[in-house]
Amino acid sequence: MVYYLWKIKHRRFFSSPSCVTNFAALYLLIIHKNPSITVSNKNLISHYFGENVFGPEAQKKYLSKTAVKAIADAQREGHPISAELASEVASGMKDWALNKGCTHYTHWFQPLRGTTAEKHDSFFEPVATDKGVEKFSGKALVQQEPDASSFPSGGIRNTFEARGYTAWDPSSPAFIMEKAGAKTLCIPTIFVSYTGEALDYKAPLLKAIALIRKASTDVCKYFDPKVSDCTISLGVEQEYFLVDEAHFHQRPDLMLAGRTLVGSSPAKGQQLEDHYFGSIPNRVLAFMADFEEASHKLGIPLRTRHNEVAPAQFECAPQFEEANLAVDHNSLLMDVMESVADKHGLKVLFHEKPFKGINGSGKHNNWSIITNTGVNVLSPGADPQNNLQFLTFFINTIKAVYDHADLLRASIATAANDHRLGANEAPPAIVSVFVGDTLEHVLETFEGTKTTAKAGKGNASIKIANIPEILLDNTDRNRTSPFAFTGNKFEFRAVGSSDNCASAMTVLNTIVADQLIKFKKDVDAALKAKKGTKTEAAITTVLQGYLKDSKKVLFGGNGYSEAWVKEAKSRGLNNIKTTPRALEAYISKSSTDLFVKNGIFSHKELEARTEIRFENYILRLQIEGRLINEMVQNHIVPAAINYQKRLADNVQTLLQIGQKKETLKAQNEIISEISSLVNKLHEANKAMTAERAKANKIEDAHKRAIAYCEKVKPLFDDIREYSDALESMIDDNEWPFPKYRDLLSGCR
Numbered sequence: 249m250v251y252y253l254w255k256i257k258h259r260r261f262f263s264s265p266s267c268v269t270n271f272a273a274l275y276l277l278i279i280h281k282n283p284s285i286t287v288s289n290k291n292l293i294s295h296y297f298g299e300n301v302f303g304p305e306a307q308k309k310y311l312s313k314t315a316v317k318a319i320a321d322a323q324r325e326g327h328p329i330s331a332e333l334a335s336e337v338a339s340g341m342k343d344w345a346l347n348k349g350c351t352h353y354t355h356w357f358q359p360l361r362g363t364t365a366e367k368h369d370s371f372f373e374p375v376a377t378d379k380g381v382e383k384f385s386g387k388a389l390v391q392q393e394p395d396a397s398s399f400p401s402g403g404i405r406n407t408f409e410a411r412g413y414t415a416w417d418p419s420s421p422a423f424i425m426e427k428a429g430a431k432t433l434c435i436p437t438i439f440v441s442y443t444g445e446a447l448d449y450k451a452p453l454l455k456a457i458a459l460i461r462k463a464s465t466d467v468c469k470y471f472d473p474k475v476s477d478c479t480i481s482l483g484v485e486q487e488y489f490l491v492d493e494a495h496f497h498q499r500p501d502l503m504l505a506g507r508t509l510v511g512s513s514p515a516k517g518q519q520l521e522d523h524y525f526g527s528i529p530n531r532v533l534a535f536m537a538d539f540e541e542a543s544h545k546l547g548i549p550l551r552t553r554h555n556e557v558a559p560a561q562f563e564c565a566p567q568f569e570e571a572n573l574a575v576d577h578n579s580l581l582m583d584v585m586e587s588v589a590d591k592h593g594l595k596v597l598f599h600e601k602p603f604k605g606i607n608g609s610g611k612h613n614n615w616s617i618i619t620n621t622g623v624n625v626l627s628p629g630a631d632p633q634n635n636l637q638f639l640t641f642f643i644n645t646i647k648a649v650y651d652h653a654d655l656l657r658a659s660i661a662t663a664a665n666d667h668r669l670g671a672n673e674a675p676p677a678i679v680s681v682f683v684g685d686t687l688e689h690v691l692e693t694f695e696g697t698k699t700t701a702k703a704g705k706g707n708a709s710i711k712i713a714n715i716p717e718i719l720l721d722n723t724d725r726n727r728t729s730p731f732a733f734t735g736n737k738f739e740f741r742a743v744g745s746s747d748n749c750a751s752a753m754t755v756l757n758t759i760v761a762d763q764l765i766k767f768k769k770d771v772d773a774a775l776k777a778k779k780g781t782k783t784e785a786a787i788t789t790v791l792q793g794y795l796k797d798s799k800k801v802l803f804g805g806n807g808y809s810e811a812w813v814k815e816a817k818s819r820g821l822n823n824i825k826t827t828p829r830a831l832e833a834y835i836s837k838s839s840t841d842l843f844v845k846n847g848i849f850s851h852k853e854l855e856a857r858t859e860i861r862f863e864n865y866i867l868r869l870q871i872e873g874r875l876i877n878e879m880v881q882n883h884i885v886p887a888a889i890n891y892q893k894r895l896a897d898n899v900q901t902l903l904q905i906g907q908k909k910e911t912l913k914a915q916n917e918i919i920s921e922i923s924s925l926v927n928k929l930h931e932a933n934k935a936m937t938a939e940r941a942k943a944n945k946i947e948d949a950h951k952r953a954i955a956y957c958e959k960v961k962p963l964f965d966d967i968r969e970y971s972d973a974l975e976s977m978i979d980d981n982e983w984p985f986p987k988y989r990d991l992l993s994g995c996r
Contacts, residue, residue: 293544300348300424301547302341310340322418324477326458329418335386341422342371342384345433348424353384353433355392355414358449358748359399360860364579365439367394368432389435390416402856402863404445411442417450420576423546427587436576445853449750450572455848456754457571460761464617464641467764468625470771470783471637477620480757481737482574485565486581487556487609487745489597490532492994495986496595500879502991505872506599506664506746509964510879512972513605514988517559524557529996531592532562539588540564546584548577558607559992568614571757575750578611594995598746601667603988604968608668609745613752616737617641627736632690636784639694640767643791643798645738646681648763649731650798652755652842653679654822654833656731657742659755661830661861663868665744669825675730675742677830678816678823680803682729688802694788695795728807758848767794827865828953834858862949869956873940876967880933883984885926888974891982892922918977925977929970936963 298305307316315336321327329337345353354366371382392414399412420436439448446452457480464478496502501509528536536553543550552565569577582598589596601608616626625641632638649656657679669677683691730742743752767790774786800819805812813823824830833839835858843849849857899915943955975983986994 296541297544297549298547300426300545302344302422303547306344307340310344311337315340319418329390331386331390334390334416338384338386338389341389341433341435342382345424345431346371346382348431350424350431350433352430353388353435355394355416355437356434357394357414357437357439358579358750359439359447360401360449360857361399361864362746362748364583365394365399366432366434367392392437394439399439399447401441401447402859404441404443404447404852404856412439412447413442414439417454417572419454419570420573421547423580425546425583426542445850445856449575449748449754452848452853453575453750453754453757454572456757456761459846459848460617460757460764463761463764463768464625465619466768467640467644468619468637470640470787472619472621472623475619475621475623478625479618479620480571481568481616481618481624482571482749482753483566483568483614483737484574484578484749485552485563485610485612485614486578487561487563487611488585489558489561489599489602489609490535490589490594490995491560491597491991493590493593493595495991495994498986499991501872501875502595502597502602505868505875506597507602507667508604508988508991509872509876510884510968510971510975510985511604511988511991512975514992516989517606517992518557521557523555523559523561526555528553528555528562531594532995535589535592535594536562536564538591539585542584542588543581546577546580548581548584550581556607556609558603560995561607561609568616571615571753575748575753578749600662600664600744600746603992606992610668610741611743611745611747611749613740613743613749613756614734614737615740615753615756624736626733626738628687628690632687633693636787639690639791640787641764642683642687642733643691643794644763644767645760646683646801647794647798648759649679649681650801651763652759652839653801654824654830654836655755655759655839655842656740656752657822657824658830658833658839659752660740660742660744660747661827662744662747663827663865664746665742666825666827668744669742675728676807676812676823677825678807678813678821679730679742679801680807680816680821681801682732682804683802684733684804687733688804691795691799691802695792695799729803730807754848758842758846762842762846826957828862828950828957831858831861831865831953832950834861859949862953865953866943866949866956869961870940870944872964873936873960876964877933877937879985880929880967880971884971884974885929887978887982887984888922888926888929891978892919892926894979894982895919895922922974922977925970925974929967929974932963932966932970936960936967939963 304316304320307319311319315333318327318329318333319337322329342353351372352368352370354368356364356366359365369388371384372380373383374380394412394414414437417436417438422433422435425432425434436450438446438451438454440446440451460480461478465475468475468478491502499508501507540550540553549567549569550564551567552563554563555561556563564581566574566577566581568574582596585596598609600610616624618624623637625637626645628638628642629635657677669675730740732739732741740752740756743749770790771783771786774790775781775783801821803812803816816823824833834854840851840854843854844851895915896919899912899919902912903909939955939960943952943960946952946955975987980987
């Protein structure tokens with residue numbers, strides 16, 4: 249082994265430096281092929297599920313009944329925890345963490361930059377020169393003070409205004425994160441500025457959840473006075489790609505932008521559709537088993553794992569949880585996956601479109617509302633036509649989406665997601681709602697445009713011996729719909745795989761809550777206007793009125809077709825394809841009124857968040873532009889010229905030994921074509937750099953984002969076209985980067 253590494257170091261056996269790195273990558277692939285992974289010998293997940301979570305079971309062992317009840321009340325009803333009880337909780341939490349092997353603690357929060365944040369402090373405090381104790385106070389549990397000026401704030405905090413606060417969220421239990429043998433107690437918190445504005449994803453989500461819980465409960469009382477609370481249920485499916493770390497570190501674009509900025513499509517991509525639900529490769533399965541065990545210990549209820557459609561693409565999905573906890577768990581899951589992947593010599597790609605020409609990745613948000621009496625209000629039951637409670641929440645949700653479609657589109661707008669939306673596997677940028685033929689017929693009958701309800705699907709016999717009848721759902725699935733009803737929940741499919749889904753869930757919960765509040769006012773007004781009217785009749789009349797306009801958003805066909813684009817336009821539905829245009833919805837009057845009226849954001853917070861999202865868009869395209877320039881100038885053009893020189897030297901040698909010029913036609917054509925492509929590549933790169941310089945001079949972030957989107961970004965595609973053409977011509981030994989065939993098969 250040492251001998252071969254020496255050969256690699258001294259470039260023996262190789263015709264070019266790139267061949268050295270490619271061989272080294274191959275070597276690393278071989279040694280990573282069968283990693284030695286130890287998975288827990290506890291066969292049943294139930295034996296270790298949640299063992300690293302300070303949940304109710306752990307709380308019972310370390311806290312008084314009063315403290316346990318206070319935490320439960322804070323979770324259910326939002327009651328504050330007194331300073332005295334906070335000190336008791338801190339003491340018990342510290343003892344639990346120390347017994348688990350923790351040495352440090354941190355406030356774990358989600359700033360407006362797309363990743364989680366943490367600053368570790370030791371429990372240890374010296375009391376003498378050679379003595380110390382472990383301490384953790386109620387104050388340290390409840391509040392910490394990170395530097396708010398160094399996180400995205402949209403101008404709320406300046407560099408000289410550093411103070412910000414993290415504050416404990418008792419509705420999301422503390423947990424222990426283990427990395428590289430170090431164990432840290434993590435306490436989920438919100439993050440706010442010194443002047444009180446939210447600087448994270450969690451704080452507005454908590455407000456939106458509280459709003460919709462109350463609005464849903466108020467409406468549920470029409471149907472069952474015993475309902476005293478509702479829970480917002482969420483299940484987040486997570487799609488991702490895996491690549492070998494050796495290949496990852498050979499791709500500057502993957503390392504710094506998360507996606508391949510150049511790369512020719514491989515001969516075999518996903519066209520045979522043989523990867524989807526296929527046998528999981530051994531190396532990947534070892535990784536999955538490892539991160540699933542770590543996740544289960546953290547109380548993340550992962551249940552499903554499988555190959556996705558694209559090669560090297562996979563998916564995991566949990567069981568449903570309360571929405572705030574589900575969002576926290578999804579962010580934590582991404583941390584865990586990246587950490588565990590390092591042990592396996594793999595890199596996880598969460599970017600929405602890391603590879604051109606094959607499927608991208610999403611984060612499907614499955615959302616529903618559950619009463620404290622155990623009823624899912626979005627469950628149609630056996631007779632949806634006469635299930636008025638279901639129809640109430642169903643129609644109000646549809647109307648909320650129709651009224652605020654542009655805002656919902658803005659909630660999932662990112663530079664990365666723009667590459668995915670409308671592609672061959674993702675929903676289009678047009679926001680529509682799929683409910684299926686049966687329920688669409690139910691709505692038509694309810695509105696009065698149809699006279700009889702359509703019967704349910706019932707059973708289907710496939711007429712094969714020993715195979716039972718299949719019980720069919722009331723709705724099919726529509727992969728092209730951004731917002732689809734899937735049995736007893738709505739699935740918001742347009743959320744991007746790298747995004748924090750709190751953004752989308754804050755908007756969805758707010759618009760539905762606002763609609764339910766309006767609905768209750770309209771029903772109460774109808775009952776008051778005409779005494780003697782039955783509640784059911786008033787509800788029916790109001791809902792029928794809502795359906796007249798909002799049914800325009802219903803669509804069950806092919807969302808990818810040009811026909812739908814034209815039809816959507818005729819219905820008045822917008823097709824907002826890019827992030828800078830989509831984000832304008834956040835600062836529209838209707839959105840501002842919605843958020844401010846309901847106490848989710850102040851004017852200042854909303855403007856700041858929109859500014860942050862514009863800036864984030866710009867920064868990501870700036871990074872990609874610089875990377876493209878570097879890859880073209882430092883890697884691709886030199887590789888093309890080196891190969892061209894080899895061909896030219898070959899031609900000269902053949903001519904010198906008497907070969908006739910007409911017999912060298914192929915070599916000369918290739919040399920000429922390389923020259924043409926290099927010139928085009930160079931000119932496109934110069935043009936892109938010039939447009940970046942122009943865009944950077946624009947002071948207004950909104951206008952600068954539009955310039956990057958409409959002037960700079962299109963040139964990325966031109967550069968890629970010329971680069972990919974060169975890749976298909978140049979000797980593999982000369983090409984400086986791992987190709988798609990290597991990247992997409994390296995994790996096997």
